[in-house]
Amino acid sequence: xxxxxxxxxxxxxxxxxxxxxxxxxxxxxxxxxxxxxxxxxxxxxxxxxxxxxxxxxxxxxxxxxxxxxxxxxxxxxxxxxxxxxxxxxxxxxxxxxxxxxxxxxxxxxxxxxxxxxxxxxxxxxxxxxxxxxxxxxxxxxxxxxxxxxxxxxxxxxxxx
Numbered sequence: 001x002x003x004x005x006x007x008x009x010x011x012x013x014x015x016x017x018x019x020x021x022x023x024x025x026x027x028x029x030x031x032x033x034x035x036x037x038x039x040x041x042x043x044x045x046x047x048x049x050x051x052x053x054x055x056x057x058x059x060x061x062x063x064x065x066x067x068x069x070x071x072x073x074x075x076x077x078x079x080x081x082x083x084x085x086x087x088x089x090x091x092x093x094x095x096x097x098x099x100x101x102x103x104x105x106x107x108x109x110x111x112x113x114x115x116x117x118x119x120x121x122x123x124x125x126x127x128x129x130x131x132x133x134x135x136x137x138x139x140x141x142x143x144x145x146x147x148x149x150x151x152x153x154x155x156x157x158x159x160x
Contacts, residue, residue, distance in 0.1 A: 007143060010057055013054060014132045014136060016050050016053055018132070019046075024043065024125040025125055027040075031114040037105075037107070037108070040103070040106035041106040047095045051092040052092075054088050055089065057135070058084060058089075061084065061135055062082070062085045065080070091124065094123070097120070
């Protein structure tokens with residue numbers, strides 16, 4: 001059965017992603033004015049650590065939904081779990097691109113127009129918010145169905 005510590009850890013990772021989304025939204029909203037290099041580098045570092053945690057959480061949810069010995073044929077979450085895993089990987093790849101641009105800007109260069117950067121930030125945080133909402137619903141469903149989860153150790157979040 002999914003243990004409380006697994007649920008707490010997934011909840012913590014989702015909270016971390018929500019904070020990242022809020023920071024990305026504030027960044028996108030503030031691009032009309034100059035943004036400090038410290039803010040740019042802080043958000044870039046946050047992107048890296050948060051997406052590493054999100055990838056680990058996605059793997060745990062995937063394992064829970066596809067490898068549980070308590071799955072019945074009616075509980076085939078495989079296609080949905082695989083799609084979510086691809087989405088978290090796509091989000092992480094997109095975050096790497098945004099991280100690179102933010103670090104370049106923090107160093108003094110301005111490789112993208114503010115509108116394009118704002119669009120990139122908004123696209124990423126909207127995708128993350130949609131994905132974590134679905135992950136949360138699936139995790140709750142898995143808990144309600146008594147599905148097995150891997151050890152919470154695999155969800156340890158990296159430090160920033």
